[in-house]
Amino acid sequence: MIKTSPLDEQAYHHYKLDNGLNVILIESPACSKSAVSMSIAAGNYNDPDDCLGIAHFLEHMLFLGTEKFHSKEDDFAQFVEKRAGHTNAWTSLEQTNFYFDIHNNFITEAVERFSQFFICPLFDPKAIETEQVNINSEYELKLKDEIRRLHDVHKQAVNPKHPYSRFTVGSKDTLVEKDGISLKQRLHQYFDENYTADKMNLCILSHLPLRHQKQLVDAFFSGIKAESETATTSLPLLYRRQDLGIKIQVQTLRDIKRVIFNFPLPSEAKDYKAKSLSYLSAIFGHESEGSLLSQLKQLGLATSLTAGGGVDNHITQDFNISIQLTQMTDDNINNVANVLFNFIEYLKQQSYLDHIYQDKKQLASFAFNDLEMHKPIDWVSQISLKMQHYAIEDVICGDYIMSDMNQDWLKQAFKALVPENLRLSILSNAKINNAISPWYHTPYSISEISKQEKHLWLTSKYHLAFKNLQPNPYIPKQQFQNKLEKNKSLEKPSILYKTENTKIWYEKNTQFPQAYGHIYVSLDLESCFTDMANQACMLRLFIEMFMESVQADNYPAEAAGLHYQISAHQAGLTIHISGYAEKQSEFCNKLLLQLLNSQFSFEQFELAKTKLLTSWNNTSHSKPVQQLFSMLTNLVQNNQYSYPSLYNALSEITLAEFEYFKQQLFASINIESFIIGCWQADQAMLIGKNIVSIFANSKPCHEFNRYVYLLPKLPQHVHLSIETSDIAVVNYFQSNKSSDKDKAYYMLLNQLLSPIVFQVLRGQKQLGYMLGSAYMPVNNTAGLIVYVQSSTHTDLDIQTNIEELLFHFSEILEQLSAEEWQQMKQGLINQLEDKSLSLRALAQNRWTSIGLKDTRFNRHATVVAELELIELEQMQVFSKQLFRDNSAGSQLLMTASPKENIKFMENYQNCGLDNLIELISNNKLN
Template sequence: MIKTSKHDKQNYLHFQLDSGLRILVVETPNSNRFAAAVAIKAGHFNDPQDCPGLTHLLEHMLFQGTEVFPSQTHDFMHVVNNCGGRANAWTSQEYMNFYYDVNAQFAEPSLQHFSRFFVCPEFSQEKIEQEVAAIESEFKLKQRDEIRRLNEVHKETCNSEHPFSQFSVGNAETLVDNSFYTIRQRLMEHFEHYFTADNMTLVVSAPFACEESKNLIETYFEDIAVSKSLKSAPLPPLFVAENLAVQIDVRPLKNIKRAIYTFILPSEEPDYSAKSITYLSCLIGHECDGSLYCLLKDAGLANGLTAGCGLDDGESLEFNISVQLTDYGSQNLDKLSERLFAYINTIREIDFAPHIYNEKKKLAEIAFLHMEPAKPIEWVSQLSLKMHQYPIEEVIHGDYQMSGVNRDWLKQALAALTPESLRLVVLTPESKFDHISHYYQTPYRISRLDREDMQKWASARLATPLKLPEPNPYIPDRVEALDSCHADNEPQKLIEENGVTVWFKQDQKFRLPHGHIYVSLDLPNSQGTARKHAMTRLFIEIMMDDVISENYPAEAAGLCYNISPHQGGLTLHFNGYSQKQAAFVSRVLSQLRLRRFTEQNFNQIKQKLLASWRNHQHIKPANALFSQLSCMLQNNQFASDILAQHLSDVEFGEYAEFVVHLFDRVNLEAMIFGDWDMAQAIQIAEDIRKSLYTRSKSAGEVARKVFALQEQEYSYHLTTSHSDVAVINYFQADEVNEYKTALYMLLNQILSPIAFHDLRKEKQLGYMVGSAYFPINLCPGLIIYIQSDNKNIWDIQDNIDDLLEKLPSYFEQLDEEKWSNIQQGLIHQLNEQDTSLRACAQRYWMSIGLKDKNFRRRDKICGWITDIGLEEMIEQAQLIFAKKEYGYKRLVLTSNQDQAINQQLDVVNSFEITRHFQNQCGLVNL
């Protein structure tokens, strides 16, 4: 019997085919989705040594046609799109995972198509060459990814006999034919070796009876290759003696200052149910007063710390303490290391504190008791993987099971937290190096730790008694939801008066002891200039840093909060267990006005924020253009480089004066949603109002503006530090209403697979290619985007123009049946049932933000989607994409690193582009 949570109303059936294939069927009666996933116990670790990336290529190739459904006539992604669904796959170190979903009426034909992936893949030479090119583009796209660059250094400095040391992604250099094999032969052998029934699991989720799903599975998966009883050889050690007691200095591309202390502990995999690592992570990673984090922060050495496990290969486990360094900390690493080991050496000598583990265990039990269901496509993907990791009875419960600390493991783990088993990775822009990694070109240096330093660290002890976390007052006592007594279908207004609106809805659907509270503050004194906006962002960072230790117990007990900037001020979002959330909300709102910061704290957080903004120059070019587009189309939006420029010369006195007046005038809109009754909600609303208006005056909303494209073509160019080229074409609706929203959504449903197939698969312009519905506030829009490593901006734009000119011929291929499927697929997406309290809360809050006060906008959009006929769609598309005498009515943004090309273009900075564009535009009538 599979152990499930009390709110899981789904039925489960586990069985096994004669071939050995293990299967789990999930019956989801309230869904209209059919989803399936297959997990294979083979990943990057199983790549041949002389062909790294082969498993990744195999993942790609299974989507590229089968003997029954050849690629030339039956594209699986296109089929799934036409059935209102989506599909994807991933490859990790030890597993591959393939998954998809469709509207339930397409269950049988889609499952038949999917099943052939694992029986008779086509492996056409043309598609192999195409997907090798796609993997090469993916590799180049991620060459500047700091995690991948650091990971490669990790690979090059571990035991070369361990499969982790291999390059896992693959590229055009590794995926080539050699004198012994063709890539096609290698793919076929790899597939035949690992794609066997005993090495695979299948999970299907459907709205019909389990037996019906079982019959489908038996029909289409009975011919999976019979088990070969694969036996994996024991892995060699991940690290040998020469890989330990070392310091690895790494030079990142970004302005990152971080020290990562990695210790090699015994694997916890044999005793997964204990989760003893949770206790150790809390001892070292908690942020209460007296913690390691506070010890380092108070000394001015660090402004962030996390602790937890990394790779566990079944033999050993990496335990990482990652410290975000201040400038002082990066210059005094020895002081930091001595304090860190003083803390570790002291906790090794203290008695076991059972309340720390028991609190985590209780929270895990509550979390499992009230698990929120995932979307079917996500659920089947997760379960297919868990079937490899846990006994079938624990396939859902396994992640939450905490059977008690394994004291023997904990003793061994604490004993291993020594300089002798340490790998210290130091990332700073100033790092010295004498190696450059092979694939990602990461500069690094590896050296032995100094013996005298190691002896000093080994004997270090804290000067004051160690303070462990106290029993957590925020652990909930009530773990059941309240009786539902307020049955409004949509949120209702509790307060509506000058400058204050508060909404409330008691949850009746999910029946969880959870809640979400959103508090949006429009702050007129934060508006008007980039400098004010920058200081508002700094205020958020300083405030969050100031209250970390105070609020850590609440966060550890599942009361999460976040403060984020928006166009008119800032938003606070609280979520977690409802019983003690109201008191926590009042606490945080009162903390907003305390302004307990010093000049030292101001300078440290300011430099941290400046570094973060300046690092934006290293983001992907396409993402930089998305950000630039948002700044151009809205008021009160500023690019990161502009914010950094203004904040850089802000002094402490100016900032302190700004903060004094930041909350002088406030416009408040809030929503209380979840496990509260009306009386409780009224009290929470009043507490929120009192917390904010004791010393503030009410104000009107800050105006949100969207700039309207005129009858012309706009073109702007940005420089970038990235070698890739990026191009975005943006098309904007000429009216703001539900009809135009439906029209642009439908247009993207048609355009998205066409753009992907034409621009990425056929012309191979890059890995990051496609189209997207791109609304700004209420204004509908659509973008076509390409980031390329092999084309210049003119070639890319010519290909986009060519696609636009060919669109009428694509539309002519649509018939009424295909059109109906597109309409119904989009309607199903929009009407997809909320699978979690969080998703429901986000939907209501987004509606409030869009001024959908009756919560009927989605229904109206779906009504228009149904009503728009194919001929009308074609006619409107021709108007939107019509080429006029001046060109297209669109905004074109491009970026390039090549100085020769930049000299040919009118290159100005982000602020000048935004100002020039907005001066030429009108305003959208919202």
């Protein structure tokens, strides 16, 4: 029997086919979509040495045709997407996972097509040639990714006989014919050796009864080959003696000051029920007074710390302590190491603190018993993967089981926390000339930790005041559930309390049994609504300093699942608190009082200012297309500023200016709050009035308008000069109205356009790996973006191809059959009508509606009503008006490249960003 959460009303059935395929079926009568996932116990580790990346390449190739389904009309991704579905896959070191969802009406056809992936893939030579380019583009896209660069260096300091040491993505240099063996033969060989039923786990979730699902599986998956003729070989040790007790220095692209202390500890892979590593993670990672982090902060050595598990190779498991430094100097690193090893010695002298493990165990038990529903596609993907690691009865509860602390493991772990077993990674942008990693071209050096360094680390220098982690007062004493009344109609938010500057919205949770709650508080601050970048940057500086100042005091609440977040918006800031409702009101009062009464030192000011300046400066190393997205959202909204503008403004801010700003910050406010959870109305009223009373001394002010700037009718072009070598092009189409009809047209246009963009621009034109289209609303204004990032094409070439596709899109629509049109339209309608699967999703949806002034909370329903009226011929006319003559909206072309862009498009008004801002600043929609 599969152990399920008490709240999970779905029916589960596990069995095996005669060929050995492991199957879990889930009957979910209320689901609007069916979902399927296949997990294979083979991945990058199974690549042959002379064809690195073949596992990843095969994952791509299985989507490109099978012997039974190989015509253009049989394309699996398009088949699914036209029927309201999605599909994807990924490859990791030891697994590959394929998954999709689809409208219930088409599950039988989809399962048949999907099953052929694992029985008779086509491996068409033309598709192989095309996908080689796409794989190489994917590799090149991540060349500047800091995590991949770090891993590339990490691989140079492990056992070269272990497959972890190898390149995994694949490129034009590794995926080639060798020794007369074609790539097609390589694919067949890898497939035959690894894609066998004994290595596969299938999970299906559907509205269909279990017996019908079983009939589908028996009919379509029995043809999978049972076993491989190739024997499985055991892996060697990942770390040799010479791979321990070393320093690995890595030159980063961004301004990073981080050290990672990596200790290989005994593996817990076969003892997943104990989860003993969580105990170590808790005592190293806590942030309260007397913690490792608090001592490092008091000494001015570090600003943040995380601790947790890493790579588990079934013999050892990495335990990583990652620390952000204040300064990247040898002295600072040595001082941090000294404090860390003093902390380790302190822990070794303490007795085992069982309350830490029991707190974690109780929270895990609560989390499992209160398990929120996932989207079907996410659920089946998780389960098929967990079937590889857990006993079948534990595939759902396995992540939450904490049986008991393994004391023998803990003793071995403490013995391993010594300099001789350490792999110390030092990450900074300081120049290194020793070596270059082979695939991501990262400068690095590897050296042995000297005896002098070990002695220095183990010799106490500071008077340290470590304290044991105390029992957590915020953990609920016992588990409660929200009692739901059967057949009770769905409630909507209503205004519980209102004054001239206050609105408190409330909704009783009548859908979900979890005893959770969400409290949102939006503060419009008159002092921040000045259209000045220095006010915006000081607000962000305030948030940064505040979050840092309360981190230690509020850590117990965070550890107990009471999460809080504070973020800036166009007119002020938003506070969001979520988690168990039992102690949330009490914590909300505490957090708001901390916010109102915060005091900061000069040192805190300087530290936060440096941290923000570094972060904003590092955005220049973001992906070019992400930089353009950021530019776009800041451009078309009032009181929003680019990171360079914020950086320049903050550079000039003094402590005196900030203190004056802080004194005025809450002087005049407007409050809008939303309370949703298992609270009764009188309890919510008390929460709301407490919020209001905390700001009772502030003057009331009106709510400030959130504007969207309308682009001119004549298409505009702006260019961003960037440091990276890739080229990015973004076409943004903006509606000139805020009507539901426009939203319906723009949404449906993207639903139709998205698969075509992928098929043509990536599949046929091979412009790049990172591209697509998306519906992009800004506040209540509809919009659409088409974007491409490429390392192989010019901006002129990219834009020419985009324009050609968009110009002829109405003709592509003419080829749609009436059935396909209805399927695409119904797919979008189904997405909009989908009910929230969790309180978190519902709360976010409601809060968004409040922000958009949808006080009837029917914004999706009104768009659906408009969608129902749209005919194919009308969509053809709309696409012509938008893409050909600009009468259905306005267009902004944005480009990013390493050099100043030439004026290459006659149809666009080329202007600088400042000129465009001035041009649109007087033309705005609420």
